[in-house]
Amino acid sequence: MIITAMTPGSIVSVKLMSGEEVVGSFVKQDDKGVTLRKPLLAAMTQQGPTLAPFMYTVDVMETSQELTLNSTGVVAVTTTFKPFADAYTQATSGIAPASAMPGLVK
Secondary structure, rough: OOOOOOOOOEEEEEEEEEOOEEEEEEEEOOOOOEEEEEEEEEEEEEEEEEEEEOOOOOOOOOOOOEEEHHHHHHEEEEEEOOOHHHHHHHHOOOOOOHHHHOOOOO
């Protein structure tokens, strides 16, 4: 497993042994696994990459909802590529980062 120092609240991508990639707000990483808030699955569609619920039977958008991914299934944890992190932020909070608004930031 690749381990990179993360700070709580940063947007991270977690690659699982199953091949799935989960994006979420980092809470903590310990011997048990990686804990994320509002985890979403990165998926590829005909229109390009998108975010989908990681689990359909859990309200992952609930602010207090945290999910721990077992360390035995985690391949890598790293900071999410900025454009994708901005899309995650907008999808989970409705807030569009300034960098996502053309002409606003130069």
